[in-house]
Amino acid sequence: MDIVNEILEREQKKAEKYKPITVEKHLDVEFDVGTLLASDTNDLDLKVIQRDNERDKYLEALTRDNTQLLLNKVWELPTERIDEAIVVRLPVPKTLLPRSKPVPKPKPLTKWQEFAKAKGITKKKKDKAQWDEQLQKWVPLFGFKKAAAEKEKNWLIEVPQNADPMTDMYEKKASEKSEKVAKNELQRLKNIARARKVKIPRVGIPVTSDKASATQLATAAVVAKASTASLGKFQDKLPKEKEARGKGIHELIPGKERKRKAPIPTPQQEKQNNLNLIDKILNKRPKIDMEKAVAKHIHTEQIQRSEEKKTAKPSKGKRKTKGVNATNFTAKKPKAGKGQRNPNKKATGRKRR
Secondary structure (H helix, E strand, O other): OHHHHHHHHHHHHHHHHOOOOOOOOOOOOEEEHHHOEEEOOOOOOHHHHOOHHHHHHHHHHHHHHHHHHHHHHHOOOOEEEOOOOEEEOOOOOOOOOOOOOOOOOOOOOOHHHHHHHHHOOOOOOOOOEEEEOOOOEEEEOOOHHHHHHHHHHOOOOOOOOOOOOOOOHHHHHHHHHHHHHHHHHHHHHHHHHHHOOOOOOOOOOOOOHHHOOHHHHHHHHHHHHOOOOOOOOOOOOOOOOOOOOOOOHHHHOOOOOOOOOOOOOOHHHHHHHHHHHHHHHHOOOOOOOHHHHHHHHHHHHHHHHHHHHHHOOOOOOOEOOOOOOOOOEOOOOOOOOOOOOOOOOOOOOOOOO
16 A cells, blocks of 8 residues: 555656646636736735745746746747747737837948848858868867867978978967957947948058158157257257147157146135136226227228218319329309399308499
8 A cells, every 4th residue: 555655646746747738717817929928817815825835836836827828828829940940920019018228229231241232142051060080070160169179180380481490380370360350350340430420541550650640750750859968959940840739749748847737626725716716707807908999090080081082972163283192172153043132141252342
């Protein structure tokens, strides 16, 4: 009987371990398969939850049942095989989930990706490892195992005939590899700058001594002149030489006085400085130069008179006198009374004797 009881207990444990996929609920669970969401509206057993020793097991069993129902809904969808794996395409989600950050923008294509897309070149999936005849084993195409296999394979490197026999081929190979890495990194930075529309120099290499800019050459010339014993006092300037200007050039020239940073003021000093600045702004009066003001006034009057003379119309009967500095005089002719005389009006004109 002991053996029978032991077998029954073992089978019961197995049954508990592998529970059935069918789950019964009083109320149907609501599903949103697009977001893998299951909403259970059934009431919880409060008596079991209040017991500390049974609460965790109850919640774990409830979670397992709801997960099983969700997976049953997922596997009801049509399946397909991709690369030796069975997958399911989820439908469009119904529940809108809030996001703390905006949806990421699609990554911009690199120069090669744009070229491949235009030419219709598709990327073929490569194997992760290949057979090496020399080592007689499968070698990965990338990773630390690949480097270890290359080191084991190239334990001896032959020096070419046209090269120096004392050349370190291992060092040369390492430098070539570092150059390739740097070139790839430069191309990656170019792609980022191109995607962000940042202008970069046409030559995509850093400036060296043989390809220095005009600012760098001017700075080098100024520093070299100031490096003499007289600090460049007796150095002659070249024709059409310009002084180097820019941020940080002053610090490079020897002998120049350095501006020391002022210490951090105390709150009382800062308050007094602000008050002094306000008083200076409020009590500031404009300086008036009387000589300049009078000269400006006379100059404007002269300009106005000259403009009036230019715009004035010459009167009829104007006589011109000869001479360089001649002045034109005009006399008004007295108007006649047209046969009528006003006794109240005083007569004008020449008196008769």
